Amino acid sequence: MTVNFAILIPFLAAAIIPFLDKRLGRVHIGWFALLIPLGLFIYLASFIPNIAAGETIIHTLEWIPSYDIHFTAYVDGLSLILGLLITGVGALVSLYSIYYLSPEESLKHFYLYLLLFMGAMLGVVFSDNIMVLYVFWELTSISSFLLIAFWYHRKRSREGAQKSLLITISGGFAMLVGFIMLYAMTGSFSIREIISVISEHTDHPLFLPAMLLILLGAFTKSAQFPFHIWLPDAMEAPTPVSAYLHSATMVKAGIYLVARFTPVFGGEALWFWLVTGVGLFTLFWAAFHAVKQVDLKAMLAYSTVSQLGMIMAMFGIGSAALHFGYSTESVVYTQATFAALFHLVNHSTFKGALFMVIGIVDHEVGTRDVRRLGGLVSFMPITFTIAMIGSFSMAGLPPFNGFLSKEMFFTAALNISELSIYSLDTWGAVIPVVAWVASVFTFLYSMMIVFKTFFGPYQEEKLERPAHEPPKGMLIAPVMLGLTVVGLFFFPNLLGDNLLRPAMAGIFPSFPEAELGVEIYAWHGFNTELFMTFGIVVVGLLLYVTLKYWRGVYVLFPERWSFNALYSYALHQMEIRSRTATKSYMTGVLRDYLVYIYFFFILLIGGALVYTGAINFSITENAPITPYEWIIAGVMFIAAISILFAKSRLTAILLNGVLGYSIAVFFVLFRAPDLALTQVVIETVTTVLFLVSYHFLPEWEREHDRKRRKGLHLLISAAVGTIFATIALAVHNGKLFESISHFYENSYELAGGRNIVNSILGDFRALDTMLEVVVLLIAGVGVYTFIKLKLGKGDQRLEDQ
């Protein structure tokens, strides 16, 4: 088994789920889904010794060799960290969801989407080929869309899903353009090869655009300011999904991308300032706004955005080390990247636990509104303990892992502010200040999550159900995450030595691995970082107590001027404008559409004929026309003219059939039995189709158009006929390139078939045929849904509940 197949396994399992769901009967389908991430986690964990020893693992499957696109799975420290998070948190979320979702929900859809996401996400982190990475990247967006809209009967779910899809897919598209630019510069789709040759191309005019476009992809995916607006709306998804996709894994894809491309673009001032600046501002802005939320899940959503910004900023700060190249002094700046990787893991653990706890509260008492909650500590002691561990870790307090990474963040911010490159000597001081202020707000909302929910007065009359502990199975997953949070505080170097250090080697390839990475200590003595933490606690507590006096600050930002309003306005305007534009030419009259099509045809093809001077042709070399051909042509001519004067639609249909069958006879005369056969059958089926839909067609009546309009139609049809005939005659004339038909002559040796036509269809150009089959299926499904699912008279739209 190779890693490539590990990526494909979730997809295969997703394909089985719908069939398994019926067989399992009363057993929850989640138990089957749980096996997949669990097995993959164990499999991926078996790589840890190799990775810790500094090895990397590559498996390649050829996909489209002629375009240099291979399905290459590349396992190094960075991808393994993400891979373990995806499968590990995935297993816990699957377990949790078994208790969270009742069997009445459409479980097969839920687990199908979840496994689809898991496979796509594994594909993103393990792909070395950027084209393959892009495909998986968009797949994660699509599965996220499906999961957010899981309760699709709710309007808000659908809107949230649409918003996330629009924003992340646009970013992904920009990223694709960036990837193509990278290919244009370096001539390679492989990330490893790009990293090794990029230093020769940094002056290329496409270098900066490629960087900006790829960053756009990363920022939209990781919900960085101002694209963060989709994440709070994505919280309409079921809580296990929020815990998994929108905090622990998918939103880390953008961060992964930044880390992966740090060796490519890092060392540039623009990269440093964009990643650090956007990250820091997101950290502050989202932490500030998290405080005003009253929905616990919205609070967590903003806090996720803020923490993602913090990780992003650390990767930005760490990239400065690449500016200097390797030296004993510059190694110190790589510590920021190390802290970023560490916090990436920590955030997944404590935020996953917090989401699950909020889900439990919501599930048991029926509300997430902090104004209605309170005093739950005596009813839900275990839930409270996990909430406390998660929140205190997020706030950066010991003895939890968040304390360690937050201290390292401060160290990095203080170090970088003393540098003299990138005009840091003037602006550098801003970095630790913003970091500190944002951390105060982080502390504040972390405390609000714990104290507003679990302490204070218990108001049972405001809850939908009386509070009590959830079933034991529901607690397993958050308890395990909580234990990890504490465990990582006491044994951080286990993670640091085995995974983070190898990951650093991938991000800083020019640095010797032994110099990278740091020993993590909980106690550094009384230094600036520790005093910063003391300051956070003191100021944070002050703000918490005085919250009701300064809450008015938030009114200063009117809803009308937010990015959300901008997004809604743009979407609304787009709908209105495109409706007006479409209505202006979509008259509903078939004749008008034909006029558009043929007018364009005349303009484009006729214009091209005249422009290129391809009209001249000679018919002297053509084969003589036999009497049979004259007869058939005469029949077709008469039939075509007669259609114009037909009295009933039935006559017209039959005359049209005469045209079609005559063409089949022509094929026979020209010794093309394949085509003749196909033409005959197609003509038959088409005629039947005509007859079937006969009932729906309007009355056949003469058109009473004005003379001028009729003249225009005559002109258009005459022009189209002339152009077609001219092309048919002229096409023999110019041989612009050598014929490729000799390639197909030895089809028997190449494809084992003597029928050239079918060898082309089934072998030489099989990709076309395969996709045509899929297109045909989609067309069939389209016709079926249009007809079967349309609203009958008096039916109502059952959209919103």
Add this chain to the structure above:
Amino acid sequence: MKINDVILHAVTKIVVFIIFTMAVYLFLSGHHNPGGGFVGGLVLASAFVLLFLAFDMETVRHAIPFDFKYVAALGAFIAVASGVGSVFFDAPILSMTHGYFVLPIFGETELATVTLFELGVALAVVGVVVTIILSIGEDI
């Protein structure tokens, strides 16, 4: 008004089997001679269409109890799967192979994986064509 199409019924009952046989022949002969999955599928579809025209839909649906939507989906799946399947034999996607085998009744026969692919094409064509005609026809 109930029309009694005795002649049409009687002829259809026989002709349909001839068309079916023709379709299978066309499908199998496509490797070396005129025919192939697309034409085979179309001929098969026209046989079904003839049945639907001669008898009413309920009767035919009772006699042929499968859903043509699933036939179309199965066809597309087979076509894609036979293409992707080659990856598992360490060959690029859509690689086709063939070999000569001695079978009990047929003697030496050429078996080609492209037949699987063509089977997918044929089923997709049958499924889609019949689905479209049926859904429009039933909508009256």
